Amino acid sequence: MRQWYKKLSSQQRVALCITIITCLWVGSGVVVSERNQEQSSMMPKASNLSDQEMRLVVRRSQAQHVQRIATVQGQLKPSKDVKIMAQTSGEVKEVIAKEGQKLKAGDAIIQLDMQDRQERLKAAYASLTFREKEFEARRKLYAKGYESALTRARSSAELEQARADILRMKQEIGFTKVIAPFDGVVESIHVEVGDFGGIGVFGAEGAVARMVSLDPMLGVGHISQADRSFVDEAAPIRVILADGSEHVGRLSMLAHVAQDETRSYPMEVTLDNPETKLIAGQNITIKVPLDYAQGHYIPSSALSLDDAGVIRIKTLDEHSKVHAQTVEILSEDAEGVWVSGLEEHAQILIAGHHYVTDGMKVAQERLTFEPTPQEALILDQ
Secondary structure, eight states: OHHHHHHSOHHHHHHHHHHHHHHHHHHHHHHHHHHHHHHHHHSOOHHHHHHHTOOEEEEEEEOEEEEEEEEEEEEEEEEEEEEEEOSSOEEEEEEOSOTTOEEOTTOEEEEEOOTTHHHHHHHHHHHHHHHHHHHHHHHHHHHTTOSOHHHHHHHHHHHHHHHHHHHHHHHHHHHTEEEOSSSEEEEEEOOOTTOEEOTTOBTTTBEEEEEEEEEEEEEEEEEOHHHHTTOOTTSOEEEEETTSOEEEEEEEEEOSSOOTTTOOEEEEEEEOOTTOOSOTTOEEEEEEEEEEEEEEEEOGGGOEEOTTOOEEEEEEOTTOBEEEEEOEEEEEOSSOEEEESSOSEEEEEEESGGGOOTTOBOOGGGEEEOOOHHHHHHHHO
């Protein structure tokens, strides 16, 4: 065999190799074709699959009075966020509060240098004593006719000025201790011991500190033009955090003027936060109650989208004919959705609806009717 192959020319050798490869390729095609035929013969026919597996589950539903819910994306924010300003000038002698510390209204944040304020207060008291005695002497002289009314009036004015000077000095001394204006948390301190400045020129933008109030918290978002007029302002509002936890709040602000950029309306929801577990800056989902409408409750898996992106569900009429109907989602929860757009009584396909098309008539043996609440109660008994 080898000798015979050696006697062949190079061209004959190439031709022989091509012939062998061609035969192998044709042979493999025959084998694959036979295997495909065997596999296809083992698969059930489409008609058999329809009869055995493509069953439809039907829910006989009656419309109920349900509240529409608008979904708004937003954020958690402190109910108060304030830059604390110094109301007098001086050097910072002590930083009393710490960043992150909880304070009560009136607690000290920083202490400014008193300088000569106590001495000036003593001088103001001495001036007051002198003005009181002067006024009493002029009053007696005026009563005897030895003093003019103008002089007596001037003495009275100087007495009142002395009293005002004392009040002003007491107030300025009080301003040397910068205090918390409300219950809250010191978010940041902007000064250090030794800093010196005047009114409004300390630290960041004139502030000595920044304080926030975390109880209550605010859920802020923007509701659309289409939903603004239908908001139920008295209803509780559910707020869902990023971790899935839910909190219930109340509507505390709903704007009457839309924002120019988005044409939506700002809104705020107040949430009690006594243990300060809610943290500002988190993304939230706000479920805003709107007006009421007639709706049917179905599993979300029963919904489908047409080519135009319109939400539809499929129903059956009394002749078992399929109808694809456009619906609007009223609200949703973990179990399903409330939809509007159907008749008061409807036979809704909640499973197997992908196997049928609009206008198709379905054989009765392919239908399984979900028990109604009344039927389910009887079955449980």
